[in-house]
Amino acid sequence: MLDPSGLVFRPLLHDDIGSATDLLMLGSPSGVRYHLAVQLAAAEAGERGCAFVAEWEGSIVGSALLSDDPLLPGLVSTLVAVAEPARKSGVGSALADLLGEQLQHEALPAYCKLPDDQFEGRRFAERRGFVLCGHSLGWSLDLTARDGTLERAAREAARSADVRIRQADMRKELDTVLECALRCMPGMPSEQHVAPEKARKYLPDDAIVLLAEREVPGQGQGPRAIGLTALSPRIETAAWYTLFTGVAPAHRRSGVARALKTESFLRARHARAQSVVTHNHDTNDAIIGLNTSFGMQPAPGYWDLRQPRPA
Template sequence: MNVREAESADYPALADLQGAVWPDHATTGDLLAHEDRELRDHPRRPHLWRVVAEEGGQVVGTAYAIQYPGMFHPGRYHVDVFVHPGAQGRGVGRALAGRLDGHLRERGARELLSGTREDCPRGLAFLDKQGFSEVMRFFDNVLALDEFNPAPWGDAARLPAPYRQVTLAGLLSEVGEEAAWQAYFDAVEEIREDVPCTGEATPLAFEHFRKRGEDPRFMPEGVYFALTPAGEVAAMTELYTDGVDPAKLHTGLTGARRAHRRRGLALALKLAALNFARGRGTTSIWTGNATTNAPMLALNTRLGFRPRPAWIEMRRGAVEDV
């Protein structure tokens, strides 16, 4: 077995490995490369490091350490170790974890976040031995669109006055690039503050936020807003493509700004997005929900989303609040 730092030529193998370990979250080499470029271009200059394990010239495992800009602290790293199912039990994970620990000691890491699914006892035992403990759980919530009936929702699908519905694509046409993206950014910046996460949210950078339009999975026509008469985004929901499965869509951020809550705005926009998805031949919509996010879990359950096995977020060490 050979453990070495990852190279750009490894992206296709890394994508194959992710698909083998987590089939529900398969990706492509091009998407992984795009995500890494976006991370390296971020103004916070977050750290990104990967190694791969090879056997017979084939990539059978990988480990990484990443500092995500949205929850940034110089001493906090998200880490993971993937081992191909066919190569498990041969010490690959231990070798990768050893390289990872050495790298993080050199970096002076103080808090590590990792995780696995609740139905993966090998992964849970591995993280436990590495000193990690549970801090939060998330669900993949999935809606099969052939089981969704929009008829009972009736008036709930219409925004109350004085709000009007518009997509990002429509808003770009109405007010232009700068104003549309600024309105989008302002809403995301506020709504995300109330989304449960394992660390404090750090401020977004507007110029980097605009780069999400370059993501091949991004759909301006799938981003729905409830707009006030003054042109402020009061609520929103996002749909983006899967990148691998053309019949699958994902929900991004959904919510209302604090001054506009409890008016049915998020529900109306979700229903509009579901109608859009049905019209394009989508068979399933996936979203992620923290188990502590009771309002969003309740809304998605009402719509017919059903949870998959929970993802258990785990932590080792801690950093002080920023």
């Protein structure tokens, strides 16, 4: 344990972003570094949210972030992380107090997502007034075991669903992707929906975004995007994470999600991924059944905790 008398707590500076991101990744369920780096940069620039660090002898040993999530625009996200040598020395509590002061001025309720194998983190959040509101299951697929079968499986899945799967050009089709995502949100668990003005920075530059297109009778405008999936590399070597998969309600249970996910496995493997990881709310029986049918194996999930606003 370090000597707490040497600790300095202060707002995040630009030069701290890399170290702060590394620390906060300890509590990131997705393992996608990009999102935290973007949120920290926005906080440091005064654009939205706020961030603090704990410094000891010139090193960042703790970090705290209050920000927003483009998929949960009715909430503000919070996250606190402390380096192992600095734990049990009051760093986490002091950083949480700083966030708590900021939350007093927030009109929206706060939430945090914590990996479900970090029990001490959950207990810490619950002591701070957060309550468990949901749980998402983790899934992992070994792509190396499917070499030689993915291309055929992707073709057959697309043919069976009567869709064309193609990769979106995000430089030209961002509005198309966001519009499709909005149509895919109704009926999804966890209160997810998209805030378009904030979602433009949600997808990393190295993300693969796939659209499922189908001719829609009576529209006469050619194929329309009826579903999408997006995935991005995780911090681990050769592991990718599925950021989102959705299908418009009128086209669900027709094989579109299977076609999207199968093609995403193929594209990830072409990008040298060895595995794909995803999370799904534990009430989403349809996607859980689909994951099981792919032979995906259980992996760490995450808890969704909320801090109710005072009445």
